Amino acid sequence: MDPIAQLFTPVQHAAVWLGAFIHHRVAYDDMHDALFTLATSHRFNGGDGPGLAEMCKLVRRASSGAADRLPPGHPLVQLVLTGPGDIPPVAAGTEAARTVTATGAGALVVADANPAVDHVFVPVPEHPVDLAAWDPDDGPATGWNWRHFRVGTTPTPPAAVGAGDADHLLTTATDRAAALVAQAGGRTTRAWGGPDPRLTVGRLSDYYDYPGLPPHTPARTLKLLARADRVTAIIHTTVIALNDHSFDGELYQLARPIRLARQAAVNYALAEFARTPTG
Structure with missing residues (x-):
């Protein structure tokens, strides 16, 4: 396993940009451009065509009612990072948890209007990336296939530390x-x-x-x-x-x-x- 991948993932940037978009801090075009500097392509659930717009619509739709029930300051989107020995703060035993663990690149957890439901979005790389040898001057290292899972909420919050x-x-x-x-x-x-x-x-x-x-x-x-x-x-x-x-x-x-x-x-x-x- 690439040691650098345990220390850094560009998914952290994707989380901030997507969160800024969902909370109306940046325009879609700005978020789109930023995410395409992180990955050469964004497919959604294995589809053949461009999937970023489709994913963003689902995130917006899923989280639209969540803001009304969540306390002030509770984000609609949160970042989850895991590594060897970590238990992902996603409903245990689900395909979502297994995918988060298998990719090791991080995931986004999106709140739903239903308090018993979470949406998990995992960017699965199109091919393995050696981050230790990656140079951003060469452009994005791989494309992402965003996998979406609808799961039950977990009592373990993604923000494990403050x-x-x-x-x-x-x-x-x-x-x-x-x-x-x-x-x-x-x-x-x-x-x-x-x-x-x-x-x-x-x-x-x-x-x-x-x-x-x-x-x-x-x-x-x-x-x-x-x-x-x-x-x-x-x-x-x-x-x-x-x-x-x-x-x-x-x-x-x-x-x-x-x-x-x-x-x-x-x-x-x-x-x-x-x-x-x-x-």
């Missing part, structure tokens, strides 16, 4: 990542065959933020994701430079807190979109 907890998780992850690089020592620089790999961290951080987030994204979300991108870039640099799996154990230990921090940052933004009136 934004404050995410801050602490990232501080700990940054310290552990720095120790990992120090452990690699001179091996990293020699394997890289060029300048000190620390010089590439800023460039990689920019890559993880591609294509950026919509206007009105809360500053707290931007800061948390920037910190997550930086620690992921440090790990990315080490993995590419060494080109082996000697640090996989440490990487997987780092992956869960970084995923939780990303999920918390995104869901904070989605909650703010729901809480703050437009206009």
